[in-house]
Amino acid sequence: MLATARTFTLDGIAARPVRVEVDVHKGLPNFTIVGLPDAAVREARERVRAALVNCGFEFPLRRIVVNLAPASLRKAGPAMDLAIAAALLSASDQLAWEELARVALVGELALDGSTRPVQGALAMAEAARESGAEAIVLPAENGPEAALVEGIDVIGVEGLGCLSGLVEGTWRPAPPEPLPLRREVGAGAPDLADLRGQPHLRHALEVAAAGGHSLLMIGPPGAGKSLAASRLPSILPPLAAGEALEVARIASACGRLDALPAGRPFRAPHHTISAVGLVGGGAQAIRPGEVTLAHRGVLFLDELGEFRRDALEALRAPLEGGEVSIVRAGGQRSLPCRFMLVAAANPCPCGRGETDPDCSCAPYDVKRYQGKLSGALADRIDLLAAVRQPSAAEIGGPPGEPSAAVRERVQAARERQELRLGSGRCNAEMTPAEARACRLSDEAASLLADLYARQRLSGRAHDRALRLAQTLADLAGAAEIGEEQMAQALQMRRRDRG
Amino acid sequence: MAEPRACVECLRRSWLLADLGPYVERVATGEVGSRSPELLRLSNEDLVAVSAPKVAAQLLARVAALPEERLREELLLAGCWACCRHGDLYPDHLRDAADAPWALIGRGDPGLLDGLEPFDAVTIVGARRATSYGREIARELGRELAAAGMIVVSGLAFGIDGCAHRGALDAGRTIAVLGCGPDVAYPSSHRTLWRRICETGLVVSELPPGATPWRWTFPARNRIMAALAGMTVVVEAATRSGSLITTDLAADLGRDLGAVPGPVTSRASAGPNGLLASGAHLVRDAQDVLDAMLGPGNKPLAHAGPDLDPQLQAVLAAVEAGESTCDAVATATGLSGAAAAAALSRLELLGYLHCSNLGTYLRTLLSPPSCGAL
Numbered sequence: 001m002l003a004t005a006r007t008f009t010l011d012g013i014a015a016r017p018v019r020v021e022v023d024v025h026k027g028l029p030n031f032t033i034v035g036l037p038d039a040a041v042r043e044a045r046e047r048v049r050a051a052l053v054n055c056g057f058e059f060p061l062r063r064i065v066v067n068l069a070p071a072s073l074r075k076a077g078p079a080m081d082l083a084i085a086a087a088l089l090s091a092s093d094q095l096a097w098e099e100l101a102r103v104a105l106v107g108e109l110a111l112d113g114s115t116r117p118v119q120g121a122l123a124m125a126e127a128a129r130e131s132g133a134e135a136i137v138l139p140a141e142n143g144p145e146a147a148l149v150e151g152i153d154v155i156g157v158e159g160l161g162c163l164s165g166l167v168e169g170t171w172r173p174a175p176p177e178p179l180p181l182r183r184e185v186g187a188g189a190p191d192l193a194d195l196r197g198q199p200h201l202r203h204a205l206e207v208a209a210a211g212g213h214s215l216l217m218i219g220p221p222g223a224g225k226s227l228a229a230s231r232l233p234s235i236l237p238p239l240a241a242g243e244a245l246e247v248a249r250i251a252s253a254c255g256r257l258d259a260l261p262a263g264r265p266f267r268a269p270h271h272t273i274s275a276v277g278l279v280g281g282g283a284q285a286i287r288p289g290e291v292t293l294a295h296r297g298v299l300f301l302d303e304l305g306e307f308r309r310d311a312l313e314a315l316r317a318p319l320e321g322g323e324v325s326i327v328r329a330g331g332q333r334s335l336p337c338r339f340m341l342v343a344a345a346n347p348c349p350c351g352r353g354e355t356d357p358d359c360s361c362a363p364y365d366v367k368r369y370q371g372k373l374s375g376a377l378a379d380r381i382d383l384l385a386a387v388r389q390p391s392a393a394e395i396g397g398p399p400g401e402p403s404a405a406v407r408e409r410v411q412a413a414r415e416r417q418e419l420r421l422g423s424g425r426c427n428a429e430m431t432p433a434e435a436r437a438c439r440l441s442d443e444a445a446s447l448l449a450d451l452y453a454r455q456r457l458s459g460r461a462h463d464r465a466l467r468l469a470q471t472l473a474d475l476a477g478a479a480e481i482g483e484e485q486m487a488q489a490l491q492m493r494r495r496d497r498g
Numbered sequence: 499m500a501e502p503r504a505c506v507e508c509l510r511r512s513w514l515l516a517d518l519g520p521y522v523e524r525v526a527t528g529e530v531g532s533r534s535p536e537l538l539r540l541s542n543e544d545l546v547a548v549s550a551p552k553v554a555a556q557l558l559a560r561v562a563a564l565p566e567e568r569l570r571e572e573l574l575l576a577g578c579w580a581c582c583r584h585g586d587l588y589p590d591h592l593r594d595a596a597d598a599p600w601a602l603i604g605r606g607d608p609g610l611l612d613g614l615e616p617f618d619a620v621t622i623v624g625a626r627r628a629t630s631y632g633r634e635i636a637r638e639l640g641r642e643l644a645a646a647g648m649i650v651v652s653g654l655a656f657g658i659d660g661c662a663h664r665g666a667l668d669a670g671r672t673i674a675v676l677g678c679g680p681d682v683a684y685p686s687s688h689r690t691l692w693r694r695i696c697e698t699g700l701v702v703s704e705l706p707p708g709a710t711p712w713r714w715t716f717p718a719r720n721r722i723m724a725a726l727a728g729m730t731v732v733v734e735a736a737t738r739s740g741s742l743i744t745t746d747l748a749a750d751l752g753r754d755l756g757a758v759p760g761p762v763t764s765r766a767s768a769g770p771n772g773l774l775a776s777g778a779h780l781v782r783d784a785q786d787v788l789d790a791m792l793g794p795g796n797k798p799l800a801h802a803g804p805d806l807d808p809q810l811q812a813v814l815a816a817v818e819a820g821e822s823t824c825d826a827v828a829t830a831t832g833l834s835g836a837a838a839a840a841a842l843s844r845l846e847l848l849g850y851l852h853c854s855n856l857g858t859y860l861r862t863l864l865s866p867p868s869c870g871a872l
Contacts, residue, residue: 197825198825199825199838200825200828201825201835203835203836203839218857363627363628370856384857385824386824387823387825391829447847450847487841487847488836488840490843490846491824491839491843491846491853
């Protein structure tokens, strides 16, 4: 007999529909899975066999062929166990489930027949709705995230045994409560008040947050660069509802929903990370990289000079386009990655800086190190902040302005930008044409034109200064960029040449 | 203008030196008596006998057999010209030294050597491993001296040399003296700088086109740098630095010595501070150099900057007191981060400050009108 069931396989962060076809007919007892399964899918044979037997079903001693369609798509992961088991029960007449073809089934099976949660349940529930399924059956643990998707019934099951009750209509679980999406940072989150003194660094953080500008901090170890970066999410505006869902979808696909932080993500990968780890990829299934995990949040690269050059080079396109495109033999996938880049670096490889008599870095090493800072990512970094060791008076001084107060100013500035540029956009994303259309006062215009004419600015640096000045004007609530803001922007921009 | 001319004997000497590169490398140990400038006093025969006794006859015969047309063709192909100690273009004061180069191979404008007098040129030397303070001072000195009409001589090395050349190119003329062929850009990362000097200034060497640098060729070119200019200024150098070889050679020739003071704790300033202690001219800016060379007041430089309001004066004072980051300036002056950023930006635009690509600020040599007498 033949039975089919619907399920999904995870590809990057998207779920692809898969139809499970099970044929049970006479012949030598055998169990074959075809349709480009990976090792985890092929091992479903053993899990399904044990789960059926241990739940009191009979494992048919006949020739069983499972086809996963479309046959050209690679299938990965254990999420298809439940669908294979259900279709097998239906094909062997142990479960008379007429709606089987109208529901989607997702879940990994344990040997005792209970279900285990899967990765990407949120994306799968969305895909199930798109494909017209009436309901999605999945492990109870995945219920809350799937319930975020409207327009589809979510049925959380504890194990294979629940299916009989479901089919006979004797058992139906209560719809799960949708997972609460915390769009703002919580009360206990790191606060900018911890950053004492250092007025310029605070200002640079505020400007970076207000305009979505990428920031490079250069200073000796222990000067507060990491502390400052980790406070950045707390001054960014709260996630919009749609953005929060995007963040949750990515976390769900990576199985990190439990660890989903309140507010915007903050990712700080170690500098030994590979290019693939940073932007995503992989030989078999495509895994999202750190840039995607930092989507709508902050990617912090500490010790920028220690990162591998190829990893930094790989960051360029994602920074430019807001999405990363990964091409593998199996095809091309796009993953979203609109994030704010914050980087920190020492002034030289030993970190002491040239003015310290103990600095023993050779000139060539310093040159190569600084070349890395200005090389690969240079075009994409807007702001530069020189950080120095806070003085004893500053460390012992009163706490700084709390995050909430700064966030209010940032949010007001963001609202001005959205009014001008359209919803969801910020100054850092202005095209050169938009940047040159900024309204400048006469003094500001002459300041910029003077510097440009003296060839101290490249064309790109000219536009970068305009973007920064516009953010400063937005923070100040000014209708046009004044001379003061232009002067500040010229100070805060990343330098092209030494 | 005198034409660049070189007799064939002097040209052959250059080609002989290139052939002797690896041999001299072994015998030029830096001990008294076997330093490369001392070795280069020797005649062809003696030099070959000292450095390559086993192959002396072959080397001499090979060089003597070099046809004149081939040498001149090689010069032409490399875009170079040559002048020898018997020609008009060769600067007279270069002959002061017993070890004066027989021929100078040049690339660029020969007019820079035409009628060159010692007081027309200043040599700026210093460490390759320089601090941003030293680099900034070298650039400023180069720029201001070139603007005052001086020719800035240096060695195209990393650090101080490169900065002095760059500053001079901004405002006037410069000569780079190389320890390799004048058509070889060494160090190679200074290729762009080398090309700019070839186009608007002059690159000279006593080695023929294509000659590679050896350890001994650098002290050898230092003697040419020391002899070309009336004054040698050391910007930054450690106590055992090649730059101090140049000052020794310059002192031997009776040229003026100048040194830029630095912090007594700075290893990079130990060399010039030591020179000052032993009587070198104190060099704080280009005016000090001009006064030492031409006599006080003979060539005053007008370089007071524009007026500053009290806030900018306070910020400038903070940078002068050693605050180098915007944060430190804001804390020292009590300004907000934003106001300090704007003030630093204005001071940079007015030319009072220089910002490194690490975002730290340095004072330039420009002085405000109100405090002309420091």
